Amino acid sequence: MRDAFVRMLTDLAPTHRELLLLTGDLGFGVLDDFSARFPGQFLNVGVAEQNMSGLAAGLALEGHTVFTYSIGNFPTLRCLEQIRNDICYHCANVKIVCVGGGMSYGPVGMSHHATEDLAIVRSLPGMLVLSPCDLWEAAEATRYLITHRGPAYIRLDKSTASVTNRPGENFQPGVIRTVREGSDVTLAATGGILAEALLAADALVEQGISCRVLSVHTIKPLDADTLTAAASETGGIISIEEHAVNGGLGGAIAETLMDAGAFPGFFVRMGLRDTFSSIVGSQQYLRKVYSLDAAAIVRAVSARLGVPSPALA
Numbered sequence: 001m002r003d004a005f006v007r008m009l010t011d012l013a014p015t016h017r018e019l020l021l022l023t024g025d026l027g028f029g030v031l032d033d034f035s036a037r038f039p040g041q042f043l044n045v046g047v048a049e050q051n052m053s054g055l056a057a058g059l060a061l062e063g064h065t066v067f068t069y070s071i072g073n074f075p076t077l078r079c080l081e082q083i084r085n086d087i088c089y090h091c092a093n094v095k096i097v098c099v100g101g102g103m104s105y106g107p108v109g110m111s112h113h114a115t116e117d118l119a120i121v122r123s124l125p126g127m128l129v130l131s132p133c134d135l136w137e138a139a140e141a142t143r144y145l146i147t148h149r150g151p152a153y154i155r156l157d158k159s160t161a162s163v164t165n166r167p168g169e170n171f172q173p174g175v176i177r178t179v180r181e182g183s184d185v186t187l188a189a190t191g192g193i194l195a196e197a198l199l200a201a202d203a204l205v206e207q208g209i210s211c212r213v214l215s216v217h218t219i220k221p222l223d224a225d226t227l228t229a230a231a232s233e234t235g236g237i238i239s240i241e242e243h244a245v246n247g248g249l250g251g252a253i254a255e256t257l258m259d260a261g262a263f264p265g266f267f268v269r270m271g272l273r274d275t276f277s278s279i280v281g282s283q284q285y286l287r288k289v290y291s292l293d294a295a296a297i298v299r300a301v302s303a304r305l306g307v308p309s310p311a312l313a
Contacts, residue, residue, distance in 0.1 A: 023042075093149055135163070207308070227262070
């Protein structure tokens with residue numbers, strides 16, 4: 001997803017001279033072409049994310065569209081005060097880019113994991129929160145952010161779902177994409193873990209279980225219409241996220257459904273439950289350890305529907 005983001009930004013930079021990209025002393029390999037072609041639109045601020053956020057706010061208030069770029073939770077948790085007070089309070093036109101959302105940086109441990117970011121940034125007034133699930137969504141979300149005015153956060157996963165867009169489809173922020181139709185259960189996923197939801201849906205259909213799969217690429221604003229339809233048209237909803245369940249996608253869906261007076265047959269939140277992702281390993285390994293892979297999704301659906309759980313290869 002990182003590469004899809006940078007390619008789109010590079011393509012659009014020549015026609016958007018107001019665009020600035022700030023990095024916290026990383027991403028040199030992937031940002032080399034951008035920095036070489038557009039030196040006046042690129043700035044390495046060093047390992048100083050708090051300063052980067054304050055600088056971005058000032059540049060935005062001078063008329064620029066500013067992207068701040070760092071990995072894991074560094075562009076959010078480390079500089080939350082600057083994001084809240086400098087960017088959001090002033091409605092500054094700053095786009096915060098998280099590279100490696102969730103447990104993408106599994107081998108380097110929880111200090112580099114972004115597993116509380118969605119809960120935190122969606123609580124900030126005026127903040128648009130995007131969490132694309134595949135490469136097409138990542139690229140189109142980037143295109144949208146160029147012209148969107150105001151604070152925004154985009155969470156780019158290291159993993160990605162396979163191609164899910166249809167020919168001629170338009171990306172609509174705030175509108176959930178239904179990438180698989182079904183009536184027995186709804187699997188609502190955000191980020192690259194959508195790939196696990198699709199694998200689970202494939203396994204479950206062989207058992208006669210029809211899964212509706214939702215790509216929730218926008219966490220705020222959240223699409224109430226698609227979610228309330230899923231609550232009434234399918235047997236239940238399972239949210240899936242590489243993030244803490246408290247305040248993340250699952251929490252946002254629960255709030256939305258309760259506000260709308262919509263009550264699914266069952267509701268399950270799959271994510272980290274009051275724990276840090278403290279085990280070291282690959283992203284895929286950590287998904288298995290924390291019961292977030294396709295096999296775990298299959299087990300959760302089977303348990304709720306009271307059917308035997310099929311084995312995954």
